[in-house]
Amino acid sequence: MLNRKKLTARLGQLLIPLIALALLLLFNLLRDPGFFAIKVAENSMGGKVLTGNLISIIDSASELAIIAMGMTLVTAACGGQDISVGAVGAISGAVFVKVLQGMGAITGPSVLLGLVACCLATICFKLFNGTLVAVFRIQPMIATLILYSCGRSIAYWINGDATPQLNSPILSAIGMTIPGIPVPTPIFAVLLVGLLLALVFRFTNISLYTQSVGINQGAARLNGINPTFIKLLSFVLLGVCVSVASVIGISRLGQLNHKTLLVDIEMDAILAVAIGGNNLGGGKFKISGSILGAYIIQMLTTTLYAMNVSPVNVKAYKAIVIIIIVVAGSPVVKEKLAGLFRKKRSGGFPAAAKKGVG
Amino acid sequence: MTGANNASRTRRREPLTDAQLLTTISICIFVVMYAAAMVFLGGGFLKVQQIFDLLNDNAALIIISCSLTIVMIGGGINISVGGVIGFTVMSCALFLNAHEGGPMTIVLTVLLALGIGLAFGVLEGFLVSYLEIQPFIVTLAGMFLSRGLTTMLSVNPVKVTHEGFLALVKAKIKIPWLGYIAQNGNLIPAKLEIGAVVALCVVLLVYLMLRHLRFGRNIYALGGNRQSALMLGINVKSTCFWSYVLSGLLSGLAGLVFIMHKPAGNASVAMRSEMDAIAASIIGGTLLTGGVGNVVGTLFGVMILATIQKIIALSPLNASWWQEMASGAMLGFFIILQSVVLSNRSKHKKAN
Secondary structure, three states, rough: HHHHHHHHHHHHHHHHHHHHHHHHHHHHHHHHHHHHHHHEEEOOOOOOOEEEEEHHHHOHHHHHHHHHHHHHHHHHHHOOOOOOHHHHHHHHHHHHHHHHHHHHHOOOOHHHHHHHHHHHHHHHHHHHHHHHHHHHOOOHHHHHHHHHHHHHHHHHHHOOOOOOOOOOOOHHHHOOOOOOOOOHHHHHHHHHHHHHHHHHHHHHHHHHHHHHHHHHHHHHHHHHOHHHHHHHHHHHHHHHHHHHHHHHHHHHHHOOOOOOOOOOOHHHHHHHHOOOOOOOOOOOOOOOHHHHHHHHHHHHHHHHHOOOOHHHHHHHHHHHHHHHHHOOHHHHHHHHHHHHHHHOOOOOOHHHHHHHHH | OHHHHHHHHHHOOOOOOOOHHHHHHHHHHHHHHHHHHHOOOOOHHHHHHHHHHHHHHHHHHHHHHHHHHHHHOOOOOOHHHHHHHHHHHHHHHHHHHOOOOOHOOOHHHHHHHHHHHHHHHHHHHHHHHOOOHHHHHHHHHHHHHHHHHHHHHHHOOEEEOOOOHHHHHHEEEEEEEEEOOOOOEEEEEEEEHHHHHHHHHHHHHHHHHHHHHHHHHHHHHHHHHHHHHHOOOOHHHHHHHHHHHHHHHHHHHHHHHHHHHOEEEEEOOOEEEEEEEEHHHOOOOOOOOOOOOOHHHHHHHEEEEEEEEHHHHHHHOOOOOHHHHHHHHHHHHHHHHHHHHHHHHHHHHHOO
């Protein structure tokens, strides 16, 4: 009994997403045990790579997971979401390709330069968003609506209507697999970004400051934290995440299409944040929850594809599962369930789940 | 008598409220923009028909913008409106094609459209208000659901072939005295579609509701400060619920108006129109934080966005990406203007 309580307390907000993930896995196990098969296959270049549904889920959720990490920070600090990540990702991709084309041959240094250039461009656009949010006190969703509606046009303006093809072993190493390593590279990119963020949180106070700005900006300011700086920083970190994701997205396909690069990823990223149990109103956050949310979304999509659901209809089933997950995680239902599990209420828990609406 | 006079005098001395100020700004900008278009572009802009065309083309957008204004005043958001339009249009198109017959079919189509909107409204309202789930996520799920259901019904475009309905589509209200003389000397009357009239009626009704009905005032109270509204004895949950139901109903109506303008169902109908509606509401002076807003401003917000697109379509920069960039720049301009105006006012108030 005590053990279970301890476990619940430690997992906290991760409980619901973990249960959802476990149920999805169980569902697949019952439906078709072959879903989990992982095989070693040869790719077009003759290297050995691991294939299988699980690998493809973890691989194709990479962009989403990376963006969800940044989105969690922005959500926590600003109490709102950035809906321009897809459009800014397209701009970032356009800059990346422009730099690569300008350099001529695609070599290691030129890719690195392209990455730095697109990071800088993305950070500029995110600082624009961040300034509107932090200085002009505009709701994040509204502030980012501007770039949401015209970001892809800017990408078009940078790179024209063409969909340039980029064939290079370096890009395929980034987007698919490095020769000799059987695991797709994007998975390592997620690990790298996650690790960097974890290190930043371990050795700085940014995590704590972000939470305090999200919970009560005025109180944070009185305690000597600069809310403007923290909010801008969250947008900058999101910008870096977006540009990494866009480079992965381009490398994966070997081409740039400003209309389809990272399209609609903003909605999925916000969903990932919410499914991970984070409060969309800001405050406390768990990045691990958002990553878990990203994998749940991709798992769901892949499961539906495996069940021969047509790609255009996936959205409807996805919506139903999302509704079930958020209903299970809603404060009211949580309270009811908690009441069922323990008759005597120790208080605190239901109140803590709710955040005062100001 | 003197009391009434005093009251009116003090009211006149009172400065405009935030919402009135923002609405006034947007109306002024619309007038200035339209006048500039008349002077520099001339042509179509000199005819009354141009304004009617803007109304005809954007009737559905006007209605969903009203629906979003209601929800946003209540402190929520509804991004499923575009999806609901798409689903309604597709269902109505299939329904009309499957049933021949007279006016009864058309009445059933209207009921179907409103029913779909109502169903989405009730579902989302329940999840948002009684289960306290974040409105953004609930309506995002609603958007996915409606888009998915639309493609489940049909992936291919569906053209309406029902003759009675097509007659209704072609029916236009002609106003001869607002028309113009064509080059061959014939008088061409100004034409207004039924959908545009419906949209204007919706604006009027929602305006009256928000201003004079208890429910409307409750929405403002809810969006302004939920805790205070609760303390005042307002049933916060039911107000929130009914605002979403109304919003859903209006999106269904918008779907109907849409299919009366373009009688064909398509998986990409009204794609991303929810963001246009949000932009229109904001340009019209509604704050996403809730409690402030005006549906007349929203109407002008839609008209501003539509006029920009028309101006760019007639100018040498005729490309869809210029339109998008201009709309984005306009939105940015409005947002910053609002923020600066409001913060100046609050500083001024504090100083007093």
